[in-house]
Amino acid sequence: GTAAFSLPRSRLRSPRNLMALVFGLRDVARREGVALIHASENSALLYASLAGRLTRTPVIWHIHSPLQPRARSERAVARVLRLVPPAHIVFTSPGTRRRTMAFPGVPWSVVTPGIDVEQCASGDARRGRDAFGIPADALVLSMFARFVPMKGQADFVGAMGRLATRYPNLYGVMCGPADKDSPYWRKLQRLVAEYDLGERLIIPGDVRPPLKDDVVAASDVVVHPSHNEPFGLAVLEAMAAGKPVVAAATYGPRLLIEDGVSGVLVEAGDVEALSSALTRLLDDPGTRTALGAAAVRVAGRHGVDEMVRRFEALWDDVLGLRRDT
Secondary structure: OOOOOOOOOOOOOOHHHHHHHHHHHHHHHHHHOOOOEEEEOHHHHHHHHHHHHHHOOOEEEEEOOOOOOOOHHHHHHHHHHHHOOOOEEEEOOHHHHHOOOOOOOOOEEEOOOOEOHHHHOOOOHHHHHHHOOOOOOOEEEEEEOOOOHHHOHHHHHHHHHHHOOOOOOEEEEEEOOOOOOOHHHHHHHHHHHHOOOHHHEEEEEOOOOOHHHHHHHHOOEEEEOOOOOOOOHHHHHHHHOOOOEEEEOOHHHHHHOOEOOOEEEEOOOOHHHHHHHHHHHHOOHHHHHHHHHHHHHHHHHHEHHHHHHHHHHHHHHHOOOOOOO
């Protein structure tokens, strides 16, 4: 029952597209009587802020990844953003806030993402294995992330290659959207061939629930080797399913995982350390079970209902309302 409007975006450097988006948002805001604009992700901040100024509508910036302008076009946008600051900034994690450029005088808060804990725990392990022809007695490592160098798929493939001889029944599943014309994709294909992983490493593309939940349920360990992770929703979803997670010790995973208690943390980019951690867990089902049980308790504190409650309270505060509790 919620109205939805799509405004196609091309390049940020296109003045024509920029104006089309800003005026399109302006028209929607006026026509629909929008009281508040919530801009989610850095690419939306400029459009939302300009449309908010044109309509005198308060704007909230929701920053998931640190806002750190590097390229010339990004620095130009940052200068404009300083001229049109929002009513409030929400950061996905404390690490995201610390690494984002300063906007003096703008109030801020941290609201970590929430998940549907019950859905994450609803996967069917047998169904997940059957979907990709994985034997019932195989050991399975899985990873969920878009295919870009920062996410560390190359580390996952490298670890698989090191473990393949020791565990002849080991399978890997790397899920996520990918640009198959990119240099990174070609690099990964070369690594897969180099390690002779063949059919033991499955790359099914972007997998969504319920199949995603089934793949997690079918996994013995979920791996998240991202070199720069502000939060790590895939980590939290796996924890909710009671799976041990081995993750690179970046901002997000450190927020969620107590090393050796509710998961395992390794140095980002250290394939040998990642391989060693996976070896310890694959050799020890009891430790996998204990880590998974502790992970469930952590994930229970990050339910979607709590996230929604905090956002509703924030919206009310920005709008000058007070919610009875």
